Amino acid sequence: xxxxxxxxxxxxxxxxxxxxxxxxxxxxxxxxxxxxxxxxxxxxxxxxxxxxxxxxxxxxxxxxxxxxxxxxxxxxxxxxxxxxxxxxxxxxxxxxxxxxxxxxxxxxxxxxxxxxxxxxxxxxxxxxxxxxxxxxxxxxxxxxxxxxxxxxxxxxxxxxxxxxxxxxxxxxxxxxxxxxxxxxxxxxxxxxxxxxxxxxxxxxxxxxxxxxxxxxxxxxxxxxxxxxxxxxxxxxxxxxxxxxxxxxxxxxxxxxxxxxxxxxxx
Amino acid sequence: xxxxxxxxxxxxxxxxxxxxxxxxxxxxxxxxxxxxxxxxxxxxxxxxxxxxxxxxxxxxxxxxxxxxxxxxxxxxxxxxxxxxxxxxxxxxxxxxxxxxxxxxxxxxxxxxxxxxxxxxxxxxxxxxxxxxxxxxxxxxxxxxxxxxxxxxxxxxxxxxxxxxxxxxxxxxxxxxxxxxxxxxxxxxxxxxxxxxxxxxxxxxxxxxxxxxxxxxxxxxxxxxxxxxxxxxxxxxxxxxxxxxxxxxxxxxxxxxxxxxxxxxxxxxxxxxxxxxxxxxxxxxxxxxxxxxxxxxxxxxxxxxxxxxxxxxxxxxxxxxxxxxxxxxxxxxxxxxxxxxxxxxxxxxxxxxxxxxxxxxxxxxxxxxxxxxxxxxxxxxxxxxxxxxxxxxxxxxxxxxxxxxxxxxxxxxxxxxxxxxxxxxxxxxxxxxxxxxxxxxxxxxxxxxxxxxxxxxxxxxxxxxxxxxxxxxxxxxxxxxxxxxxxxxxxxxxxxxxxxxxxx
Numbered sequence: 001x002x003x004x005x006x007x008x009x010x011x012x013x014x015x016x017x018x019x020x021x022x023x024x025x026x027x028x029x030x031x032x033x034x035x036x037x038x039x040x041x042x043x044x045x046x047x048x049x050x051x052x053x054x055x056x057x058x059x060x061x062x063x064x065x066x067x068x069x070x071x072x073x074x075x076x077x078x079x080x081x082x083x084x085x086x087x088x089x090x091x092x093x094x095x096x097x098x099x100x101x102x103x104x105x106x107x108x109x110x111x112x113x114x115x116x117x118x119x120x121x122x123x124x125x126x127x128x129x130x131x132x133x134x135x136x137x138x139x140x141x142x143x144x145x146x147x148x149x150x151x152x153x154x155x156x157x158x159x160x161x162x163x164x165x166x167x168x169x170x171x172x173x174x175x176x177x178x179x180x181x182x183x184x185x186x187x188x189x190x191x192x193x194x195x196x197x198x199x200x201x202x203x204x205x206x207x208x209x210x211x212x213x214x215x216x217x218x219x220x221x222x223x224x225x226x227x228x229x230x231x232x233x234x235x236x237x238x239x240x241x242x243x244x245x246x247x248x249x250x251x252x253x254x255x256x257x258x259x260x261x262x263x264x265x266x
Numbered sequence: 267x268x269x270x271x272x273x274x275x276x277x278x279x280x281x282x283x284x285x286x287x288x289x290x291x292x293x294x295x296x297x298x299x300x301x302x303x304x305x306x307x308x309x310x311x312x313x314x315x316x317x318x319x320x321x322x323x324x325x326x327x328x329x330x331x332x333x334x335x336x337x338x339x340x341x342x343x344x345x346x347x348x349x350x351x352x353x354x355x356x357x358x359x360x361x362x363x364x365x366x367x368x369x370x371x372x373x374x375x376x377x378x379x380x381x382x383x384x385x386x387x388x389x390x391x392x393x394x395x396x397x398x399x400x401x402x403x404x405x406x407x408x409x410x411x412x413x414x415x416x417x418x419x420x421x422x423x424x425x426x427x428x429x430x431x432x433x434x435x436x437x438x439x440x441x442x443x444x445x446x447x448x449x450x451x452x453x454x455x456x457x458x459x460x461x462x463x464x465x466x467x468x469x470x471x472x473x474x475x476x477x478x479x480x481x482x483x484x485x486x487x488x489x490x491x492x493x494x495x496x497x498x499x500x501x502x503x504x505x506x507x508x509x510x511x512x513x514x515x516x517x518x519x520x521x522x523x524x525x526x527x528x529x530x531x532x533x534x535x536x537x538x539x540x541x542x543x544x545x546x547x548x549x550x551x552x553x554x555x556x557x558x559x560x561x562x563x564x565x566x567x568x569x570x571x572x573x574x575x576x577x578x579x580x581x582x583x584x585x586x587x588x589x590x591x592x593x594x595x596x597x598x599x600x601x602x603x604x605x606x607x608x609x610x611x612x613x614x615x616x617x618x619x620x621x622x623x624x625x626x627x628x629x630x631x632x633x634x635x636x637x638x639x640x641x642x643x644x645x646x647x648x649x650x651x652x653x654x655x656x657x658x659x660x661x662x663x664x665x666x667x668x669x670x671x672x673x674x675x676x677x678x679x680x681x682x683x684x685x686x687x688x689x690x691x692x693x694x695x696x697x698x699x700x701x702x703x704x705x706x707x708x709x710x711x712x713x714x715x716x717x718x719x720x721x722x723x724x725x726x727x728x729x730x731x732x733x734x735x736x737x738x739x740x741x742x743x744x745x746x747x748x749x750x751x752x753x754x755x756x757x758x759x760x761x762x763x764x765x766x767x768x769x
Binding site for chain 1: 307309314315317324382388392395403486490643645730733
């Protein structure tokens with residue numbers, strides 16, 4: 001066989017193989033269900049919030065957030081997926097305000113960029129997800145997060161006595177030495193998606209609004225969850241309110257958690 | 267008479283050697299106990315806590331990781347600079363310097379392991395999960411493989427002549443080590459010329475790559491927009507300058523110790539050169555400090571100014587002014603000696619001690635205040651103070667480094683006997699196409715492997731997948747870097763013609 005023949009046949013084979021692969025990829029893509037672009041987000045109305053703390057308790061209970069004995073030494077080692085933060089008043093004569101404070105699920109998340117092993121990542125629906133078992137405990141995400149919304153298990157978590165029976169079986173407990181954070185109650189979302197799929201229907205905004213534990217526990221209905229890309233969702237409507245603001249909005253992290261407040265100088 | 271004809275002698279075990287050995291073993295024992303304590307009870311035994319709540323997630327371990335890495339950087343870069351510019355005065359420390367680099371980077375790796383929440387998982391997952399988008403990636407690849415491997419290759423190649431001589435004058439089992447190390451070395455003219463060429467090209471590769479590697483350490487802090495006090499374009503160059511200062515200081519201390527206790531033939535001129543280097547580096551570090559503090563303190567955002575205030579006049583003022591005072595002492599002691607035209611080994615040793623102290627302070631000032639007082643949303647107040655466990659583990663790692671150095675003193679000739687080669691000499695080794703092809707092939711393969719590994723670490727082949735496409739893809743990048751440095755070894759060690767005449 002001449003050199004020209006070898007080259008011709010070789011190139012033809014490569015072209016054929018590429019075409020076949022491209023074709024099969026296209027065929028597979030056509031079989032897959034069309035993905036609807038979603039961006040889960042949360043809108044917290046501070047004008048409605050009564051600072052009762054129900055969201056904090058519900059989150060802790062729902063997600064098996066461990067507690068360590070509180071002493072002066074361990075105060076800064078506590079884990080709080082949802083916190084309440086006191087904010088100083090922005091106007092003369094005003095009173096300090098309470099800010100429900102979950103992970104901000106930033107679209108441009110600094111924690112995701114710095115994770116050396118991909119233990120934290122942005123999923124297809126805008127959630128900053130965390131794979132507990134992949135985390136090596138370097139805590140780079142903690143120092144990179146401008147909101148301080150990531151927590152390290154400084155000890156091996158334990159639930160003594162009958163407290164074990166209070167654990168939520170839908171959420172795994174995390175081992176010592178890993179970082180954990182709010183997941184927007186992914187397990188609830190997944191459960192809802194599966195139920196909707198079985199019933200052959202789309203997700204309803206009404207069932208999404210109070211889906212996360214914090215939102216469902218809020219007596220003042222100050223927390224609304226939903227798809228921020230869906231213009232008809234309540235969360236999306238609220239996100240277009242003139243009262244809306246983002247925490248550290250000029251930092252460029254683009255959080256998916258938005259706040260509503262009449263005085264936006266907060 | 268050629269220095270190469272001198273008999274290579276190793277120092278005997280004297281009281282100082284036994285004292286240092288005992289000290290290293292005690293530190294190692296304490297460190298081992300503390301690490302076991304920490305592993306058993308978790309990182310709650312350290313002073314580290316959640317940042318934003320007044321704690322610091324990184325502390326003494328990361329500060330010492332940066333110090334050790336800096337020392338490692340300076341050791342091998344000084345050696346490379348000495349080779350490239352044929353600085354005869356620095357030749358006596360070109361054995362100790364890469365050795366110091368090897369030991370320091372191993373100790374630095376130890377600090378990272380001690381800092382991880384799940385150290386075993388870290389060691390197992392990083393080789394196949396590491397992502398290039400993380401500034402840590404540079405530490406895992408370029409710093410670990412680059413510093414370590416370039417130092418090892420230089421150290422081995424440069425020590426072959428001495429090892430071959432020692433193989434004939436020592437008894438087993440040590441002679442076996444020297445025979446292996448100096449295997450094939452026949453001291454021919456061509457062999458010497460090849461060595462000159464190999465170390466020159468190796469040095470030319472070391473300088474830019476290791477500058478890049480140290481910059482990635484600076485990026486670990488410098489590109490964090492959400493951490494006031496860290497976000498600065500000055501971090502990377504300041505890291506390089508401070509690494510140089512820390513490493514040169516440590517090298518002077520080691521050289522002075524080796525001279526005093528082990529009769530290492532290091533001339534005053536060498537110490538004088540290192541003293542002058544300390545002076546220049548101290549000036550650069552001082553300049554960076556003034557520029558950085560002034561820029562942020564004068565017109566920076568309020569949170570950044572708050573961090574600067576804490577550093578200059580708050581909780582960390584003692585460390586800051588200690589750092590500044592040490593830096594000034596490091597600058598002026600060699601400067602005064604230079605102006606007076608004399609070399610005082612003792613005073614340069616003092617300046618080196620100040621340099622090391624300044625570097626340790628600066629590393630703590632970089633790592634800690636931005637976490638304890640630099641939160642954009644402060645949820646609590648507090649401070650970071652290392653616990654006894656952290657001190658113990660860090661001491662243990664220093665003990666390991668000390669132990670390696672103490673053992674090396676008895677096994678490795680600390681000062682090379684062959685003068686530094688002049689890279690500008692017109693004499694060239696005979697061309698052998700097989701040797702050249704093997705070297706060039708290694709370089710090409712190294713570049714390809716490194717590039718593929720890097721691309722895979724950026725997940726360029728993975729689509730939307732989280733993992734890399736190639737098994738252990740991220741490790742390929744490190745392998746590429748190692749192969750690149752190994753090419754110098756291939757060039758020098760490739761079997762050649764046996765008819766070459768001995769000198």
